[in-house]
Amino acid sequence: MLNLVFLGPPGAGKGTQAHRLAQRFAIPQLSTGDILRRAVAEGSPLGKQAKALMDAGKLVPDEVVNAIVDEALARPEARRGFLLDGYPRTVAQATALDEMLARRGRKLDYVVSLDVPVEVLVDRLSGRLTCPKDGSTYHPRTNPPKRPGLCDSDSTPLVQRPDDRPEAVRRRLAEYQNKTALLTDYYKPRGVLRTIEGVGTPEDVEGRIVSALRDNLTAGPANP
Numbered sequence: 648m649l650n651l652v653f654l655g656p657p658g659a660g661k662g663t664q665a666h667r668l669a670q671r672f673a674i675p676q677l678s679t680g681d682i683l684r685r686a687v688a689e690g691s692p693l694g695k696q697a698k699a700l701m702d703a704g705k706l707v708p709d710e711v712v713n714a715i716v717d718e719a720l721a722r723p724e725a726r727r728g729f730l731l732d733g734y735p736r737t738v739a740q741a742t743a744l745d746e747m748l749a750r751r752g753r754k755l756d757y758v759v760s761l762d763v764p765v766e767v768l769v770d771r772l773s774g775r776l777t778c779p780k781d782g783s784t785y786h787p788r789t790n791p792p793k794r795p796g797l798c799d800s801d802s803t804p805l806v807q808r809p810d811d812r813p814e815a816v817r818r819r820l821a822e823y824q825n826k827t828a829l830l831t832d833y834y835k836p837r838g839v840l841r842t843i844e845g846v847g848t849p850e851d852v853e854g855r856i857v858s859a860l861r862d863n864l865t866a867g868p869a870n871p
């Protein structure tokens with residue numbers, strides 16, 4: 648069982664790494680951003696509520712995302728563990744997650760915080776291509792798909808996310824600084840936080856994450 652949260656600013660590689668680790672450990676990637684984007688694409692009531700906020704780079708209300716995660720954690724496939732990607736993002740969400748896990752007799756094993764300089768984030772987001780179907784992401788220079796413009800898994804044409812426009816990226820970075828960055832202080836005292844350098848190839852970053860998890864399994868709590 649592995650219960651893990653990915654923290655990090657927009658473009659840090661949360662989705663990229665959650666996708667890789669989900670395959671490695673055979674546990675689901677629970678991405679609130681992907682779930683919300685699917686709701687927007689379907690035009691559901693949730694999608695209609697979230698669309699304008701997301702396109703502008705603002706956070707969706709806590710109670711909306713808390714309900715999404717509570718439902719995702721209740722699914723049978725999450726029983727063996729999960730990789731939360733993009734949640735929690737506020738202290739209120741972090742306390743809600745604690746409550747949801749306590750109710751199920753579970754707890755977080757790790758919070759992996761990906762550290763990437765802001766100029767690299769902006770470069771990654773401005774070039775990012777996303778599969779609207781499975782949420783996987785690519786970058787023409789640093790992480791190209793096998794066939795240009797098409798998703799590796801299902802050949803769906805790749806698109807640019809509306810919130811990857813420069814003004815929305817600026818707003819997302821500000822939201823992260825103002826509301827999410829302080830979650831490292833929330834998790835640090837619990838000994839679950841692992842801060843990982845997120846620059847390098849996706850393989851390099853994955854290797855660092857896996858060895859940080861493994862170090863802990865052999866060496867006990869670390870990285871105060």
Ligand code: AP5
Binds near residue numbers: 700
């Ligand atoms: P969300 O979808 O979570 O977006 P985000 O946090 O802004 O993060 P991104 O998905 O942009 O980046 P990422 O870290 O996943 O990076 P990626 O792996 O794609 O949220 C979107 C919106 O939904 C929010 O703004 C909000 O409105 C709403 N929302 C979602 N969750 C919410 C919540 N909990 N509360 C409230 N609102 C919420 O990588 C980026 C690019 O870099 C890609 O092109 C990738 O191929 C490339 N790349 C990745 N790793 C590397 C590497 N090592 N080297 C080179 N390139 C790399």
Ligand code: MG
Binds near residue numbers: 661662680732733
């Ligand atoms: Mg993502």
